Amino acid sequence: MSAHVEEIERMVRAACHCTAVRMEIAELPDWVLDCNCTLCRRYGGIWSYPKPGAVTIVQGKDATDTYLWGDRQLAFHRCKTCGCVMYMEAVLEKPPFIYGINARMIPTLDPKSVRLRQKNNGHTGWFWTRSDSPPEGSHHPKMDMPSAADWR
Numbered sequence: 001m002s003a004h005v006e007e008i009e010r011m012v013r014a015a016c017h018c019t020a021v022r023m024e025i026a027e028l029p030d031w032v033l034d035c036n037c038t039l040c041r042r043y044g045g046i047w048s049y050p051k052p053g054a055v056t057i058v059q060g061k062d063a064t065d066t067y068l069w070g071d072r073q074l075a076f077h078r079c080k081t082c083g084c085v086m087y088m089e090a091v092l093e094k095p096p097f098i099y100g101i102n103a104r105m106i107p108t109l110d111p112k113s114v115r116l117r118q119k120n121n122g123h124t125g126w127f128w129t130r131s132d133s134p135p136e137g138s139h140h141p142k143m144d145m146p147s148a149a150d151w152r
């Protein structure tokens, strides 16, 4: 078997629910990130950060819509058909690149095989996941705790 074929067979597949968006990743992550910011906690994304160039969108580059917020550095891509949040793209970089992918889209990834890091970007200390290590601090601007009068 050629080295090229072996490399392709090692590739990890990720796809949205309707499979319109399909990605190949060079390797499985050994850690993933749960961020409790106002966006990630809603998406429920569990982020993995492949090395630049390690992700190939094999199908569905045009099958996503995007959402940008805050400093508008990251575009969150979701499938236009099934709505799955697939990846975030660093859009201000030249050229733009895939900065993180939603590890929940990798069917062969066993959560027990990865270390879960929690990032306290929402400044609440609240997480829907459980981790063996304490939440990590944030470089995002400090926010007040949510109140009953709050839509955040």
Ligand SMILES: [Zn+2]
Residues within 6 Å of the ligand: 016, 017, 018, 019, 020, 021, 079, 080, 081, 082, 083, 084
């Ligand atoms: Zn889809």
